[in-house]
Amino acid sequence: MEYQKPIPLKNQDNSPYWDAADRHELTLQRCDSCHEYAHPPGPSCAKCGSTDLSWVSIGDDVKATIYSYVVSYRPFLPGFQDELPLIIAQAELEKVPEVKIMCNVLECKPEDIQIGMPVQMIWQDIAEDRALPQWKPVDE
Ligand SMILES: [Zn+2]
Structure with a gap:
């Protein structure tokens, strides 16, 4: 697709x-x-x-902890309508704590997201030669 x-x-x-x-x-x-x-x-x-x-x-192997987040119920870009609500967070990188990185948190229910939660970077292959960094909760 x-x-x-x-x-x-x-x-x-x-x-x-x-x-x-x-x-x-x-x-x-x-x-x-x-x-x-x-x-x-x-x-x-x-x-x-x-x-x-x-x-x-x-x-x-990129891990981070959620520093702040918002749950968005409205698409702010075309193409996201089917994925609402979106969790948009700032996370503190484990290896470089002074860097806070914006992240989309996937595979997480809005009621489950919380400050201090560990997340890990994953990559979504969107085209033959392009991949997008995304985040998901760290597997237990
Ligand atoms: Zn400088």
């Missing part, structure tokens, strides 16, 4: 992030000057303004 949702576009700033996702890995941008992670990626460091940025692989 054809993928109906908008496919995230790669640009100069974020293409390493999406290329890693296509390989089912997470990569994060890090500033070479102040060593802060920058997520979402951008053209310069949000902390010190440096444009010396590198990409650091976090690998394919």
Whole structure:
């Protein structure tokens, strides 16, 4: 079946992030000057303004804990109507706790989501050469 949702576009700033996702890995941008992670990626460091940025692989075993979340009952993008409600959360990465990452939490009922809940990254293959990072509760 054809993928109906908008496919995230790669640009100069974020293409390493999406290329890693296509390989089912997470990569994060890090500033070479102040060593802060920058997520979402951008053209310069949000902390010190440096444009010396590198990409650091976090690998394919990515866990996090829910830091905050909202449950959305309205589609904000076309193609999501059939998946409501959506759980949109911010999660703190286990390997890089200073980074909070936006996530769609799948395979979870809205009444089951809670702050502090462990989640893990999964990748949804949406096209031959594209995959989207998603999240689900960590298996017990
Ligand atoms: Zn910096």
